[in-house]
Amino acid sequence: MTQLGATVxxxxxxxxVWSSSARRLWVSIFDGNGARELDxxxxxxxxxxxxxxxxxxLADGTRYGFRADGDYAPERGLWFDPDKLLTDPYAVxxxxxxxxxxxxxxKRNEGADTAPSMPKAIxxxxxxxxxxxxxxxxxxxxxxELNVRSFTKLHxxxxxxxxxxxxxxxxxxxxxxxxxxxxSAVELMPITASIDERHxxxxxxxxxxxxxPVTFMVLDPRLAPSGLKELRDTVAALRxxxxxxxLDLVFxxxxxxxRLGPTLSLRGLDAQAYYRHLPEGRLANDTGTxxxxxxxxxxxxxxxxxxxxxxxxxxxVDGFRFDLAPVLGRxxxxxxxxxxxxxxxxxxxxxADRVLIAEPxxxxxxxxxxxxxxxxxxxxxxxxxxxxxxxxxxxxxxxxALATRLAGSSDVFGTAGQPVSxxxxxxxxHDGMTLADLVTYERKHNTANGEQNRDxxxxxxxxxxxVEGETDDAEIATARFGDQCALLATLFASRGTIMLTAGxxxxxxxxxNNNAYAQDNAVTWLDWAGRDEALERYASSLxxxxxxxxxxxxxxxxxxxxxxxSAIPDVEWLTETGAPLGEADWNDPGxxxxxxxxxxxxxxxxxxxxxxxxxxxxxTLPAREGYExxxxxxxxxxxxxxxxxxxxxxxxxxxxxxxxxxxxxS
Numbered sequence: 276m277t278q279l280g281a282t283v284x285x286x287x288x289x290x291x292v293w294s295s296s297a298r299r300l301w302v303s304i305f306d307g308n309g310a311r312e313l314d315x316x317x318x319x320x321x322x323x324x325x326x327x328x329x330x331x332x333l334a335d336g337t338r339y340g341f342r343a344d345g346d347y348a349p350e351r352g353l354w355f356d357p358d359k360l361l362t363d364p365y366a367v368x369x370x371x372x373x374x375x376x377x378x379x380x381x382k383r384n385e386g387a388d389t390a391p392s393m394p395k396a397i398x399x400x401x402x403x404x405x406x407x408x409x410x411x412x413x414x415x416x417x418x419x420e421l422n423v424r425s426f427t428k429l430h431x432x433x434x435x436x437x438x439x440x441x442x443x444x445x446x447x448x449x450x451x452x453x454x455x456x457x458x459s460a461v462e463l464m465p466i467t468a469s470i471d472e473r474h475x476x477x478x479x480x481x482x483x484x485x486x487x488p489v490t491f492m493v494l495d496p497r498l499a500p501s502g503l504k505e506l507r508d509t510v511a512a513l514r515x516x517x518x519x520x521x522l523d524l525v526f527x528x529x530x531x532x533x534r535l536g537p538t539l540s541l542r543g544l545d546a547q548a549y550y551r552h553l554p555e556g557r558l559a560n561d562t563g564t565x566x567x568x569x570x571x572x573x574x575x576x577x578x579x580x581x582x583x584x585x586x587x588x589x590x591x592v593d594g595f596r597f598d599l600a601p602v603l604g605r606x607x608x609x610x611x612x613x614x615x616x617x618x619x620x621x622x623x624x625x626x627a628d629r630v631l632i633a634e635p636x637x638x639x640x641x642x643x644x645x646x647x648x649x650x651x652x653x654x655x656x657x658x659x660x661x662x663x664x665x666x667x668x669x670x671x672x673x674x675x676a677l678a679t680r681l682a683g684s685s686d687v688f689g690t691a692g693q694p695v696s697x698x699x700x701x702x703x704x705h706d707g708m709t710l711a712d713l714v715t716y717e718r719k720h721n722t723a724n725g726e727q728n729r730d731x732x733x734x735x736x737x738x739x740x741x742v743e744g745e746t747d748d749a750e751i752a753t754a755r756f757g758d759q760c761a762l763l764a765t766l767f768a769s770r771g772t773i774m775l776t777a778g779x780x781x782x783x784x785x786x787x788n789n790n791a792y793a794q795d796n797a798v799t800w801l802d803w804a805g806r807d808e809a810l811e812r813y814a815s816s817l818x819x820x821x822x823x824x825x826x827x828x829x830x831x832x833x834x835x836x837x838x839x840x841s842a843i844p845d846v847e848w849l850t851e852t853g854a855p856l857g858e859a860d861w862n863d864p865g866x867x868x869x870x871x872x873x874x875x876x877x878x879x880x881x882x883x884x885x886x887x888x889x890x891x892x893x894x895t896l897p898a899r900e901g902y903e904x905x906x907x908x909x910x911x912x913x914x915x916x917x918x919x920x921x922x923x924x925x926x927x928x929x930x931x932x933x934x935x936x937x938x939x940x941s
Contacts, residue, residue: 277325280365281398283335288398290318290339291327292363293574294545297343297355300326305338309370309395315342324545324574338370338395339363343544347383349534351556352547356383362540364490364578366396367585368502373470373489373530379537380473393539394468396493402503402589410593411519412630414653414695414772415828416459417818418521420705421777422484423463423498425799441466441499445512453518456780457818460519460593460630464705466506468495470530470539475793478725483795484705486598487530487564489539491582507590519593521630522586526568526579527602527637533558533565541568548572551608559608561639562599571606576616579603584625594630599637600652601644610641612649621651632699646687648697653772656684656698663702663765664713664736666887667758667922671864677885678848681871683770685832695830701774702762708789710779713737714758716744720787723794731790744787757922760813761887764924767817768871768883771830780814781806816910820926824907826875833873843874851886853895868892880929881907884919891918896927903932 282289290302304314318326341363345355359379362369371394378386379393412418424439432448443449444461453461465485475481485495499505510520531542534557541549551559551567559567569575586592597603604614620626635644635654648654659680666673679686683696703710708719717739721728740754759782766773777783778801785791791799821827826845833846848856849870860866867887875881882904884894894915896904906913907926919925 277321277327279325280363280367281337281339281396283398283400287329287331288333288337289327289329290341290363291321291325292318292341292365292544293324294326294343295324295548296345296353296545297326298345299343299357300544301342301357302328302330303340303342303360303390304330304333305340305390305395307336307338309338310391312390333398335398335400337398339398340390340393340395341544352550352552352558354538354542354546356538356543358383358386358388359538359543360388360390360393361538361543362394362490362493363396364540364544365581366490366493367401368397368399369394369468369493369496370397372495372497373468373539375471375473375476375537379539380535389538399502402507404588405507405591407587407625408514408591409628410630411514411517412460412521412593414697415830416772417457417821418460418462418699418772418774419453419456419458419777420462420523420774421464422705422799423466424795425483426777426801428800430801430803439498441494441505441509442501445509450513450516450518453513454516455815456775457815457822458518460521461513462521462523462596462632462774464523465525465598466494466498466522467491467524468493470537472530473532473536474725478793480725480793481795482792483799484792486525486792488525489530490541491524491526491578492585503589506586510590510592514591519630520590521594521596521632522592523596523598524582525598526570526582527599528562528564528566528568531566533560536565549575551605559639561602561605561608561637561642563638567602567605567639570603570616571614576619579616580619580623580626583620583629584623587625587629592629594632596632596634598634600633600635600648601637601639601642604644604648605639608640610644610647612644612647617649617652621649646690650693650697653697653699654688655704655774656680656687656700658687659684659698659700659769660702660704661736663762666867667761667765668736668738669867669887672862674863674866674869674887675861677765677887678869678871681765681769681883682833682846683830689832694832696771696832697830698771699774700766700769700771701776702766703779704774704776706790706792707732708735708737708787709776709783709785710759710762711755711782711784712787712789713762714755715739715784716787718743718787719789720744721790723788723798724790725793731788735789754922756807756810757920759810761922761924763810763814764817764926765885767814767821768827768924768926770827770833775814777801778806781808781811813910816908820908824873824875824881824928826873826881838874841874843880845874847872849896851884851892851894853897870894870896872896875928882927882929884925884927886919886921886923886925889921891921893918894925899929901932902929904928905930
């Protein structure tokens with residue numbers, strides 16, 4: 276297909292857009308402020324649905340939008356209305372953020388021209404592509420999920436004018452924090468331009484997360500005032516610090532929503548092609564947002580690929596996380612792990628070596644697809660999340676499930692003889708309760724969202740340690756701190772890729788709000804001044820240990836057999852007395868303790884001692900002549916002769932004893 280979008284040349288600009296069913300298409304040219312329409316020029320059909328026009332005399336910085344006319348029959352997926360100004364699906368910059376206005380959703384002939392309410396696309400020549408570099412992130416590393424705005428909005432070391440922007444991530448104070456935490460890659464929640472859901476403005480709320488895009492390449496001007504260059508420079512600064520960048524992208528739906536939603540771009544150009552419809556003509560809603568992008572349509576497929584290539588070639592990102600990823604694999608509405616788009620992404624010359632992460636569920640038919648994506652896709656593992664929460668909540672019979680999750684979830688990802696785990700292990704993410712709130716609230720507290728606490732999950736697998744919410748009780752505060760340490764230690768002790776959401780390392784709270792998407796305020800802005808520095812130091816020590824002992828980040832499944840010539844098994848599962856866990860132990864509903872002993876390098880071992888009971892316990896580990904057990908982290912002064920605390924995870928490493936080393940050297 277011919278190049279779409281606005282192509283700037285020395286003599287003018289070529290505008291091109293695709294629609295298979297519009298009868299007429301125009302490009303509207305606006306003045307430098309985007310306020311006044313200077314000209315409206317009809318595009319010419321070029322075949323295969325492409326409509327284009329070269330306009331001489333136009334230059335870099337021209338403001339523009341498209342208009343389309345044809346049948347208007349929403350019940351049949353036809354929304355043509357030349358009064359609706361439409362954003363170019365291939366736009367790379369807009370002059371201001373999207374704001375919802377009633378006229379954007381008005382029926383044909385019932386609303387005025389929407390141009391005053393719409394941002395204008397800005398025609399820009401793209402910069403020279405960067406030299407292709409291999410991704411820094413490798414499976415098994417630490418992904419740090421963050422919301423650009425909330426992460427930096429209150430950071431005291433960042434200049435106030437820069438807070439809340441992508442550029443702020445390149446600030447030395449931010450990079451120092453990421454390095455101290457051992458972050459392998461930051462995963463940026465959506466940074467492309469989005470629009471608020473129509474029910475939010477009347478409530479005085481706005482979408483803080485960005486999972487409501489209009490088109491796919493445009494960066495939100497609030498997050499990237501300097502446009503693509505800002506992302507490009509920030510990725511380079513992070514890469515210089517050996518930190519990769521992963522973009523969380525939304526291709527499953529757009530902010531045009533359901534039949535009552537606004538007409539902003541794809542709907543007004545060719546809704547029948549860009550969105551999936553049910554046989555009776557209604558919009559399919561596999562996303563819960565009112566519409567579903569037709570990722571099995573060849574034009575949509577190419578648009579997604581072009582978007583991914585755009586961010587790799589021009590910003591050198593390490594890879595992508597795909598929101599509600601089964602939509603990308605639906606063919607005629609049915610998920611297929613070998614769908615053309617999924618295969619095309621994994622096999623594309625520009626994209627083949629990128630990090631690809633699937634959120635493996637949507638709400639459509641058979642939408643839960645955990646474990647069903649193909650290599651090289653990693654997958655968010657909600658079974659890990661839920662089983663770890665259940666174990667530490669104190670549920671009965673969870674020791675076997677915990678061991679499976681610690682070991683990489685072979686029950687999910689080890690089918691068909693697969694040797695490595697594709698799991699992205701996480702305990703808390705942007706969606707749901709924070710790590711601190713998991714141990715502080717037994718139920719959600721979402722009244723600030725304006726939906727009478729009806730939104731968000733009802734079953735959070737959380738606990739409050741005796742009091743719902745904040746308390747001055749020192750004993751409860753100590754218990755909550757210990758529980759956060761145990762949860763963090765479990766995460767860092769888990770085989771495979773791990774993900775930590777920004778602020779969970781220092782006790783961020785959303786006051787029990789488990790659906791804070793509409794809280795662009797102190798509920799979601801990270802409180803850097805009030806962070807728990809002791810918890811932060813502990814998290815950093817866990818990360819340092821994980822980096823030192825590759826047996827933790829290895830993605831290969833454990834076998835219980837020696838992995839080298841040392842004759843030490845790659846894993847042994849033991850009771851607190853040092854005996855192998857037997858069938859009765861695994862099936863004991865009252866068991867809350869176990870030891871995962873890993874062969875970590877050469878002939879040494881690393882023991883991960885999990886005490887999920889509230890009572891203290893003496894752990895006994897198998898001894899070997901000439902070796903001794905020592906603490907594996909700086910923050911844990913472990914004496915195996917003394918009881919280990921209840922509800923804790925402790926790490927010890929087997930080293931050659933001092934006397935044995937002396938004899939060897941003599």
